[in-house]
Amino acid sequence: MNNNNDSPTQLKEKPNFISGSVPNKKNGKRYLFIGIVANAIIWSGALLYLMVKSPAYASQWAIALPRTELSSTDVDVPDIGQSSSQRESLYSTQNSDPRENYKFLAGTDEVLEVAANQLDMSAEEFGQPQVEIVTNATLMQFETEGDSPQQAQKKALAFHRAFKEKLNELRMQETTQQDRSLEVTLGSAQEKLQAAQQRLSEYKAGSGLSSSDQLANLSDNLEQLRQQRAETVAQMEQVSARFKQQSRSLNLSAQQAVDAFVLQSDQLFQQHLTDYSEASAEVANLKANFLPSYPPLMERQAEKEAARAALLQRAQSLLERSVSLATLEKLSLVNNYSSSRAALFQELVSLQEQRQGLQSQAQELGQQIAQLESRLATLSQKESKLSNLQRDVRVAEAIFSSTLTRLETSRSNLTSYPSISLLTKPSLPEEPSAPNTKFVLLGTAVGSFFLTTGVISLWLRDRRIQQAKRIDQNHLQIIQS
Secondary structure (H helix, E strand, C coil): CHHHHHHHHHHHHHHHHHHHHHHHHCCCCCCHHHHHHHHHHHHHHHHHHHHCCEEEEEEEEECCCCCCCCCEEEECCCCCEEEEEECCCCCHHHCHHHHHHHHHHHHHHHHHHHHHHCCCCCCHCCCEEEEECCCCCCCCEEEEEEECHHHHHHHHHHHHHHHHHHHHHHHHHHHHHHCCCHHHHHHHHHHHHHHHHHHHHHHHHHHHCHHHHHHHHHHHHHHHHHHHHHHHHHHHHHHHHHHHHHHHHHCCCCHHHHHHHHHCCCCHHHHHHHHHHHHHHHHHHHHHHHHCCHHHHHHHHHHHHHHCCCCCHHHHHCCCCCCHHHHHHHCCCCCCCCCCHHHHHHHHHHHHHHHHHHHHHHHHHHHHHHHHHHHHHHHHHHHHHHHHHHHHHHHHHHHHHHHHHHHHHHHHCCCCCCCCCCEEEECCCCCCECCHHHHHHHHHHHHHHHHHHHHHHHHHHHHHHHHHHHHHHHHHHHHHC
16 A cells, blocks of 8 residues: 555656756756856956066165174273263164165155156156065065066166165264264363363362372371381480480489580580690699799699689580589599590490480471371361362263264264165066966966856755755655645
């Protein structure tokens, strides 16, 4: 029974499949037509482009910029510090890459017009050159197009000359501006330096203090004088001790020893003492042989008294007090002919002379020390202002030197517009750069392939949709039966 029901259904489905093949064939022809027409349009356009497009030639060249590293200029200022100016690398950051500025400059109308005027062209006819920045290097590549190889090369040379002229013009402007600014700063620094030097010179002339070393030398001299005075005082004390000891040996007090030294040191007193001694000796000899009334004895006695009076008068004048002959005898100056005692007196006189010399030297050194101490105290008060003025001069010199260094550096290193060098000369192209037949044909073939693939995909999609509709209709008929 089931077999009988299935057979009609299968007989009905066969006509449906046969009837659905007609629309599929129509759709296939339609898509085939669309694909052929579309491919014909693509290939016709490509071939027409190759036939109509006039050839263009491209001349290429490259320039190199200097690679600069971080550099600095230092100026050492004694007792002040260090003044430095630093110049960073041109390529420290992407934003500071001068090649970006050059790329923008290459596209300006001013450069294009100058280059076009060299070839008697307009800027539109000359065209915009292509500029490429080479990464991880300091290079730039340029490219210009022309209707012929010679024209492309001439455009390249003209553009390179115009580009260099513009860079030179910008460098001159930058140099002029920097020089003007730095010269004003340099002039101000020079005036301040001269003013500081003038103040220092005037203060040195008025104060008598020329440098801080002068105080050091003065202090050293003062210390040497103090040491000399101490040594002199020590020697004087030694001599005084010996003088006192010698006085005790002669059984004299210190004052008596001084009196004896004074009398011994006076030549006139010594002359009177000699006359008195000689007269006394002659009187003693005459008294031993003659009577007191003997005329020669009386003459010698008168000479003795005269010598005695002169001796006492001279002693009173030297010692500034009344002196008797007994006092002189006590001082061993009269009636004492002992050679040993005379030697002791001679040594005593020598010691007193040394003591007086050392005392005078010590006093002189003391006066010199007092003068130097006073001068040192006065100059020490002025030394602070001198140091301030010298510091002002050093600071002014450092500022002037730093400004002068920056001026010289700016003249030799222009960071905004570094120099360029022609790495490769503009080429003379042998083949046209456009149109490129291989690229056009390859592109057309790829486009034709994708277009054909798309048309086939659409055809297959429609076919699946039609088949799905037929299957649904057959299931519906089976259900209804």
